[in-house]
Amino acid sequence: MRYLLPLFALSLTLSAYEFDLKPKRLNPNVVCFFGEPNAMNTTNNGNMLNTCYLDTAKSYVVIDSGSSYAYAASAYKAMQTIKPLPVTLVINTHVHDDHWLGNGFFAQMGVKVLGSDDFEHNADMHVPTRMQTHISPEAYAGTVPTLPSEMISSDENLSVGSQLIELHMMKQKAHSAKDMVVFVPKAKTLFAGDLVFNDRVPSLATGDINGWIRALDELKSYGATTIVGGHGYRTDKKAMVMLYAYLTQMRSEIRKALDEGLSIDETINKVTMSEFKSLRMYDTMHRSNVEAAYRTLEWEQK
Numbered sequence: 320m321r322y323l324l325p326l327f328a329l330s331l332t333l334s335a336y337e338f339d340l341k342p343k344r345l346n347p348n349v350v351c352f353f354g355e356p357n358a359m360n361t362t363n364n365g366n367m368l369n370t371c372y373l374d375t376a377k378s379y380v381v382i383d384s385g386s387s388y389a390y391a392a393s394a395y396k397a398m399q400t401i402k403p404l405p406v407t408l409v410i411n412t413h414v415h416d417d418h419w420l421g422n423g424f425f426a427q428m429g430v431k432v433l434g435s436d437d438f439e440h441n442a443d444m445h446v447p448t449r450m451q452t453h454i455s456p457e458a459y460a461g462t463v464p465t466l467p468s469e470m471i472s473s474d475e476n477l478s479v480g481s482q483l484i485e486l487h488m489m490k491q492k493a494h495s496a497k498d499m500v501v502f503v504p505k506a507k508t509l510f511a512g513d514l515v516f517n518d519r520v521p522s523l524a525t526g527d528i529n530g531w532i533r534a535l536d537e538l539k540s541y542g543a544t545t546i547v548g549g550h551g552y553r554t555d556k557k558a559m560v561m562l563y564a565y566l567t568q569m570r571s572e573i574r575k576a577l578d579e580g581l582s583i584d585e586t587i588n589k590v591t592m593s594e595f596k597s598l599r600m601y602d603t604m605h606r607s608n609v610e611a612a613y614r615t616l617e618w619e620q621k
């Protein structure tokens with residue numbers, strides 16, 4: 320490991336862009352960084368998702384590496400000022416690029432990166448990433464899309480330092496084709512990735528409304544008192560309440576529309592769910608969510 324350090328130090332100085340990330344301690348073992356619950360743009364430069372550091376006494380485990388090399392470097396630097404510990408493991412919750420483009424930063428330090436085998440199928444490595452096309456070139460500089468070094472296909476328990484870490488794979492498509500969550504029983508903390516959104520409208524674009532509701536029912540059974548979603552600030556045990564209400568209400572309104580024989584366009588115009596209008600990203604996401612859910616639910620009628 321030691322011979323990697325000079326290279327690492329050099330790369331850090333070359334990564335000029337600094338994110339002003341504010342670490343927030345959730346409990347004695349968990350510190351997270353909360354991004355603006357919004358789309359990626361040149362104002363937030365990809366600081367629009369949540370990432371966390373779990374202190375296992377001997378080292379940190381990082382849950383989601385963030386949206387770029389510079390993001391990962393800035394979070395790492397902030398954590399070293401809180402408590403200087405090495406990172407020995409990075410876990411990627413799912414395949415959407417805002418959550419794992421920081422992998423390259425950790426990979427160059429020789430840190431193991433763990434993700435589901437969905438990365439083999441659904442991480443598109445041959446087109447420019449969404450981050451690359453939406454944030455400033457300075458903020459993206461140095462980012463090299465880097466797949467997990469180890470991909471797993473089913474649940475696993477890991478013992479790292481003082482912590483037992485449970486990795487749970489959702490059994491069906493939910494927010495993405497294969498979502499993985501991280502549960503730390505000792506800290507009663509659930510890192511739910513994008514299965515949990517709050518403070519903004521979620522994205523159903525690559526998901527399945529039925530699978531997502533089922534996944535949330537499963538997560539409820541873990542008994543977590545701290546729940547960190549992929550987007551949004553709320554982290555108490557009610558962190559998934561808003562999303563659950565959004566998805567279940569959408570499903571019942573679309574099923575009703577299908578029973579009445581409404582077309583997809585008529586349904587999109589009808590299922591406005593105005594009580595969610597004040598949420599961020601309602602204007603850009605809601606209609607396409609109804610469309611995606613309609614396409615899933617119409618199969619139930621056939």
Ligand SMILES: [Zn+2]
Pocket residue numbers: 413415494495513549
């Ligand atoms: Zn996602």
Ligand SMILES: [Zn+2]
Pocket residue numbers: 368415417418513549550
């Ligand atoms: Zn996300």
